[in-house]
Amino acid sequence: MEGSIKFGLWFVYIRWNSDNLVSRIRFVKTAVSGAVPVSLSKYLAGKVTTLYPLESIHLREEGTYGEIYRQVHAIPYGEIKTYKEIAEFVGTAPRVVGLAMKRNLTPILIPCHRVLSSHGLGGFTPDISIKEDLLKLESNFLKKVKIHEQDQV
DNA sequence: ACAGGAGTCAAAG
DNA sequence: CTTTGACTCCTGT
Incomplete structure (x- = not known):
């Protein structure tokens, strides 16, 4: 199954199967017809912090890359690590x-936007602005949660 | 066998 | 502050 959804100036394309196993996520300029999983649209709208039950094919990978993808996957929503730390x-x-990270077939699901360089943002394909937008999305969500918690006290 | 990265650090200009 | 060079190590050819 495949489809796309708008995110800023881009569309997020996703391809997955009936077991919620995701084989491809890509940022494209033009829409691809088809719906996307609910968790993805909610995440991009800043309404949820998890993509469950979607799972990336990268998590099952063997070797160094597999280890790297699993470590990146373990970075919590709204937090960051450096390439060096990983x-x-x-x-x-x-x-x-x-x-x-450059060869990550399923960005967002493997949250490579949460990995920055020691001195700055690091890179992102196809456009660094997407990385900034995703980080903003997550920090904004966490702010809202904090405000809400204060209301309840 | 070899060249090249979404990096890092220290040193020099 | 910017540039340069050494270091690093996995991957695709």
Whole structure:
């Protein structure tokens, strides 16, 4: 199954199967017909913090890249880590983490936007502004939650 | 066998 | 502040 949904100036394309296993997520300029999973549209609307029950094919991968993808996947919503931190945990070089992120077939699901460089944002394909938007989306959601909690006290 | 990354750090201009 | 070079190590060819 496949489909797309608008996100800012881009469309998020997604392809998945009946087991909620996602094989591809991509940022494209023009819409692809078809609906997307509810959890994805809610996430992009800033209404939920989890993509469950969607799962990335990368999590089942063997070897160094698999380790990297699992570590990145474990970064909580709204939090960030550096390429270096991930590299040290997995036991490899920061550049290898960068490479793995560039070849990430399922961004958002494997939240590569939460991995920044030591000095700045780091990169993002096809456009760095998407990375900024996703980070903004998550920090805005967390702010709202805080305000709501204060109301209840 | 080899070149190249979504990186990092120190040193120099 | 910006540029340069050394270091790193996995992947695709």
